[in-house]
Amino acid sequence: MxxxxxxxxxxxxxxxxxxxxxxxxxxxxxxxxxxxxxxxQRRGGSKSIIILGAGLGGMTCAYELSKVGYQCKILEARERSGGRCWTVRTGDKFTDTLGQTQTIGFDRGQYFNPGPARIPYHHVTIDYCKELGVPLEVIVNLSRQQYIYRENAGSLSGRKVHFREAIADMRGYISELLAKAISKDAVDAPLTVEDKEKMIEFLRTYGGLNPDLFYKGSSRRGYSTYQGAGDAPGVVDDPYDLSALLELGFAGNESFEFGFNQQMTMFEPVGGMDAIAKAFEKQVGRFITYGAVVTEIRKTPDGVQILYKDKSGNVKQETADYCICNIPLSVLKDIPSDFAPDMKEAIASVEYAVTGKSALQFNRRFWEDDEDIFGGITQTDQDITQIWYPSTGYLSQKGVVLGYYNFGSTAETVGTLAPADRVALALEQGSKIHPQYNNHFENGFSLFWSTVPYSKGGWAEYTTDVRTTYYPRLNQPDGNIYLCGEHLSYLTGWMAGAFESARLVSTQIAAL
Ligand SMILES: Cc1cc2nc3c(=O)[nH]c(=O)nc-3n(C[C@H](O)[C@H](O)[C@H](O)COP(=O)(O)OP(=O)(O)OC[C@H]3O[C@@H](n4cnc5c(N)ncnc54)[C@H](O)[C@@H]3O)c2cc1C
Structure with missing residues (x-):
């Protein structure tokens, strides 16, 4: 041995x-x-770097590179850091590119994240929260109590269907059909007799089937009258008809939380998403010049020259050995530059997501008090698309609900309305699901990301063609200029994309 x-x-x-x-x-x-x-690894530490944009991508580069001795400066157009990583609170003002200004009227302590709102458990974002001491709490991305509410969906139109009801019933029917097909040898699959028995047993449990392999409903779908003491066994309603559920067409809603990036456990920073931006700002704030709008990006024989307008409108310049450009492509494509023609073509080729959000403050948490909804997202085929219930401040008096989060042509239609009309639309459509909206609304806010200055869109959306043709070029430096941000990743639309890109670019520069 x-x-x-x-x-x-x-x-x-x-x-x-x-x-x-x-x-x-x-x-x-x-x-x-x-x-x-x-x-x-420490290399070439005396080199200077000018970073364009104090988004999470830009600040992460400054954080990582300054740790190993690089001299970093950041030019940021806004008066704050974080870019799309942003939280609005009482008294904040927001003016869009059309000059429409809104002032946030929430109570002190209430807040809303117009951009990022959730952090998947496996994203590098969590690592940075730990490293920088950002406290996290769970955001409920899926609650079985949330609703599917559709207006054009057959016999269940206009009815508030709880996710748990629709999911339990659909699982039951699918299991019943498959179990019967297997038991009648009607499935064209290479299953042994033993496999078939085990599969049927699996489906019996999975779908909540009776001994004869029928789905007749189940307490999994909840009780219309809850169980209680004494003479109160609770009432379980009959299941919805299979054809009614098929007309409801909720497969996309049901499978949403299956996606790797949407699975629980999902997190949010306590007190607002901008806690992440503020934690980075604490580390690199001394390098940032605010109100510095980059107007030209030029190459010099041994580095870069950047022209920008300061807060007073004066044109100033900075030179450095390297430039890291964190500006979204939707904005960068219109900034005069010395980028090579193929790089300019690549920058202009990427489309940005069309998306909008609104927030509504209510003076009573009726979704909790009256409907037992604690976090989660109601899905609807109305223009509002989604209603998010807060995952914080449970059982308190007031709360801010996400009144809509929409995409594509719906977002375009809603986004082109005046801000007050968007809120009115959120109230009108949302009150079909929650009539309590009419009695408890206090104030609202809305925005359309295509008209958010210095963002001009939600996030990079690659078609397969653009990913194949242009993405590789965007990832290559142009002279001494490196692009950085969520758009330089396969995690577009996620803060993690910005962090991963920043790590990649910092590593490339540190290796020179
Ligand atoms: C509606 C919405 C929902 C989202 N939801 C989530 C989510 O739930 N979870 C998640 O992880 N991510 C989410 N994201 C994505 C996340 O916000 C982004 O991926 C991330 O914040 C992008 O960081 P960035 O550094 O690449 O870009 P940005 O944050 O856009 O930073 C770019 C910086 O450049 C600055 N800038 C622009 N132009 C100039 C100029 N001319 N001169 C100087 N500075 C300039 C900007 O002001 C900004 O500070 C969401 C985004 C949106 C819009």
Whole structure:
């Protein structure tokens, strides 16, 4: 018997923990699952870098590169850092590119995230929250109590269908059909007799079927009268008809939370998403010049020259060895530059998501008080598309609900309305689901990302063609200029895209 096998057996028989054995170096340590922290190697530390934009991408580059001695300066057009990572609170003013100004009327303590609102458990964003001390809480991305509400969906039109009802019933019917087909040998699949038995057993549990393999409803779909004490067993309604559920057409809503980037556990920073931007600002704020609108990006024989307008409208310039450009392509395409023609073509080729959001403050949390909804997202085929219930401040008096979050042509139609009319539309459509809107609304806010200055769109949306033809070019430096941001990743529309891109670009520069 070899020494290692011998010791391993002793450990097992004597009940000695493997940890002790490993500490004594008696057995091999298993390959560690511990993530190694991101750390640049120090190289060329005296080089200067001008970063255009104090979004998460730009600030992360400054954070990582300044740690290893690079001299960083950041030019930021806005009066704040964070770019799309943004939270609005009482008294904040927002003016869009059409000159329409809104002042946030929420109560103190209430807030709304017009851009990013949720962080998947596996994103690098979580790592930075840990590194920079940003407290997180869970955001409920899926609640079984939330509704599907459709106006053009057959017999369930205009009815508030709880997710749990629709999911339990559909699972039941699918399981019933499949179990029967298998038991009648009507499935064209290479299953052994044993496989078939196991599959039917699986479906019986999965779908909540009765012994005859029929789905007749289940308490999984909830009680119309809740269970209680004494003579109160609770009432379980009959299931919806299969054809009614098919007409409801909720497959996309149901499978949404299956997506890798939408699965629970999902997080949000306590107090607002801008806590992440503020944590970075604490680290790199000293490098940022605010109100500095970049107007020209030029190459010089040994570096870069950037022209910008300061707060007073004066044109100023900065020179540096390298430039990291964090400006979204939707804005960058209109800035005069020395980018090579193929780079200019690539920059102009990427479309941005058309999307809008609104927020409504109510003086009573009727969704909790009256409807037992705690977080989650109601889905509807109306223009408002979604209603998000807050995952914070449970059981308190007031709350801010997301009144709509829409996309594409719907967002365009709603977004072109005046801000007050968008809020009115959110109220009118939302009150069909929650009539309480009419009695408890206090104030609202809305925005259309295509008219948000210095963003001009939601996030980069690549077609397969553009990803193949132009994305590789965008990832290559042009002279000493590197592009950085969510648009330089496969995580577009996520803060993690900006972080991953910043790490990649910082690594490339540090390796020069
Ligand atoms: C509606 C919406 C919902 C989202 N939801 C989520 C979510 O739930 N979770 C998630 O992780 N992500 C989400 N995202 C995506 C996330 O917000 C972005 O991926 C991320 O914030 C992008 O960071 P960035 O640094 O690449 O760009 P930005 O944040 O856009 O930073 C670019 C910076 O450049 C500055 N700038 C622009 N023009 C100039 C100029 N001429 N001169 C100087 N500075 C300039 C801008 O002011 C800005 O600060 C959402 C985005 C939107 C719009």
């Amino acid at each position: 070899r020494r290692r096998d011998f010791i391993t057996r002793i450990a097992a028989s004597a009940g000695t923990t493997y940890a002790v054995m490993q500490a004594l170096d008696l057995i091999e340590k298993p390959a560690t699952a511990q993530k190694s922290p991101f750390q640049l």
